[in-house]
Amino acid sequence: MREIIYYSSMLLLGFAWYRFGQNRLNKGYRDENDQRTEGFVGPFGFVMTAGISVYLLFAFLRALVRGEVPCVGKGCRSQIYTLAANAGEYWANMFFLLWIVLALGYGLYVTARIWFRA
Template sequence: MLTAIYYLLMLLLGFAWYRFGQNLLRKGYRDERGERTEGFVGPVGFLVTAVLGCCLLFALLRALLRAEVPCIGKACTGQVYTLAANAGEYWANMFFLAWVVLALGYAMYVTLKVWFRA
């Protein structure tokens, strides 16, 4: 039951992230107070997001190819989950990695769309 709640909360958070990005894209070049509409991140944050997203995408692809993923978290540092021995934990960590990669990619997409408006 706890796992189902975890996945449901992650999906709800993803939906809220998507709606926030769509609201930013729907806004014009200027908002109602006359201030310029900003994206999720600024220029330095965009670079940090891009580097972090690429590192996590590499970790995700590596975990898919090797069928093992290192545990993501403080309580299980150094532990490796394999698909054969620990399928539930493996897919939970893979879901989290994929979610973070998609969220960071969407943040970069929205930021670029806001920056390069006509």
């Protein structure tokens, strides 16, 4: 039951993140207070977020190829889940890595679209 709540809350959070980005894109150049519409992050944050996204994407692809993923979280210090021995934990960590990569990538996409409007 806990897994169902976890995965459904992750999907709902992803949908809320998507709607927030779409609302930000649909605002136009200025909001109702005549303030410029800003992206999610500034230039330094954009570069830092891009670096984190690339690192996590590399970790995701590496885990797919090797069949093992390090545990993501505070409670499992340097534990490695393998696909053969711990399939449930392996796919849970893979889902989390993929979700984070997609969320950060979407934030970068929205920011770049706002910056480079025609």
